[in-house]
Amino acid sequence: MSKPLTNRKEVAKLAGVSEATVSRVLNGVGPMKESTRERVLDAAKRLNYELNAVASSFARGKSGNLGVVLPYVPKVHLFSTYYFSELLSGIGEAVRSKGYGLLLLFRDPSAVYDYASLYRTQRVDACIVLGTNTAETELEGINRLAEERLPFCVMDQKFDNPLVSIVAADHEQGSYDAVKHLISKGCQRIGFLNGSMQYSNSWDRMSGYLRALEEAEIKFDESIVYQGNYSRTSGKNAAEDVYRDLNELDAIFVGNDRMAIGLMQGLREKGCRLPEDLKIVSYDDSDAASLTEPPLTTVKVPFFEMGRLAAERLLALLADKENSEPIISEKLQTELKVRKSSGS
Amino acid sequence: MSKPLTNRKEVAKLAGVSEATVSRVLNGVGPMKESTRERVLDAAKRLNYELNAVASSFARGKSGNLGVVLPYVPKVHLFSTYYFSELLSGIGEAVRSKGYGLLLLFRDPSAVYDYASLYRTQRVDACIVLGTNTAETELEGINRLAEERLPFCVMDQKFDNPLVSIVAADHEQGSYDAVKHLISKGCQRIGFLNGSMQYSNSWDRMSGYLRALEEAEIKFDESIVYQGNYSRTSGKNAAEDVYRDLNELDAIFVGNDRMAIGLMQGLREKGCRLPEDLKIVSYDDSDAASLTEPPLTTVKVPFFEMGRLAAERLLALLADKENSEPIISEKLQTELKVRKSSGS
DNA sequence: CATAATAATGTACGCGTGTACATTATGGCA
């Protein structure tokens, strides 16, 4: 009873037309008499008929799905981040408005993922790849995909390959803004707690940090650059080193909110007063950023917009292969949200 | 070039067998000679052949997808991302291991959603419905679905209809545990900041709260029950009333972490010391719960497990329609995580 | 009114797979 209750043939019979006409009416293809149109739609409604999406996909040779590929690590619930939620919502928005399906795909980050197979098996018509890094296995998967000229887009991660489509945020500029803000507050000794260098945007953050320092003629000091991995725990661990260097530091720029939150916890446990003892600016403007005490000054990243843009561009490309630029390359601007953690 | 490069016919030709044999080898159906099997697999590999998922779905009359239906409100992020993230990860786990696809579907909460259409159009074989409430439009959609005996499961929400499959957490017990914990800490005057009563689990929380009071022979006092809507803002707003009643209160039980965080912010702004002035226990054990100052004592809900369980049960039902109980009804236990906000 | 152009509809087939049924190969046993 969950089977399609009826099919095109029945509708055609009831409406007194051929199956082709039914198909044309339902897809709005070709010229047709208004009266026929109405008769067909009426018959369809009476029979409670709807197009079988699978059969339609099959006939068209397209799945009608946009794939979203996520790294999946059993224990680490990667979804549990602001980042993925926002991106997915943005993608969902675009997909919904274009009548596509949104297929969620989980990838094992430790193996070379056979993206091309998704297309070969016709599970997706295009896909968006989230959470890539620069590990060898990831690079290889993406490069293969690019070489086959399949429609896809990488999110917020640089690739050297000019065939790789990318939608990203300008983290160099975002980081520059963040550090410049601290400088404008009179800070001279500005530390940097960065995330894993396996992500290209960690390098971008470093570039922005360096540019701001240089512009203010502040000498770069490697000894106040700390290494985390974007997790809260790594932030908390860094508190040890940061606390040790505390009288060397006016402020610290942190690569994301989660590390900043961990860092703040760690520092407070050691008796630090924030922002009096150390001004902090972090990155992402996640939900948690305004919940901390003090609230975090942080760089807002338009994740939702990025998701939406990537999806829209891909779907446009599918709809009009001829007139669309096959390589997507967009860089969105970030915005500094000033709160109390930077001493404002 | 992104089209399936080859098809079954080519493989059959290369292997020197019929198409049916190729199909049988690929699906592992029926008895076959090992040598033939190898020849076919070898030919498939040489031709870089993979089964066309759409064609296969079509022939089987199944989409091979599990749908996950989410409420979608563009600007407002109604539910904590934690909730959805965990659930989705759990569902993803199950889906992945069974070779199904995970189709994300967005529903307009203000309209009656035509769930049945998802099946009629064969977009999904089963679905999981997240974030329902007891509004008329929601009830109607779900009840229709149930009447048609379609395979689906509602997440963490009660329905009167015995045909509705549900996987939920035991919020009555969870709330009871939370309040009892406060009582064991010597609290007698325990307030309750609850979320919207349009969600059945808000009623469950109330029941648990009442049971714990009753058991301790504490008289229920309506004047210290406050109404929020699960948002942080509503928690902050409630701070006004709670502060006013502060010397009436030893503690307060809060319906979720987000409201608790808002409440704490509000109270602190008024100069409250926590947990000295007011002990707090909240609900969800989201990421943010351990980030607050003081960290929240809160009820952990096994969202990941709930998602996985719902998906597994549904897929089992699809795989073996005969021997599976068609109505899923599971209630998972919660766990109290004791932290400093309750004065521990 | 004749003819051509165009609108409107019908006919027929392909898309790639799963599978019921038919057919042939194989092996065991008397």
Added chain:
DNA sequence: TGCCATAATGTACACGCGTACATTATTATG
């Protein structure tokens, strides 16, 4: 050897739809 059960494979078709092409109705044009 002959016979039969079963293994192994082949043949043939359905699945529901999109669409190229063929056909018929309608309108425009001279």
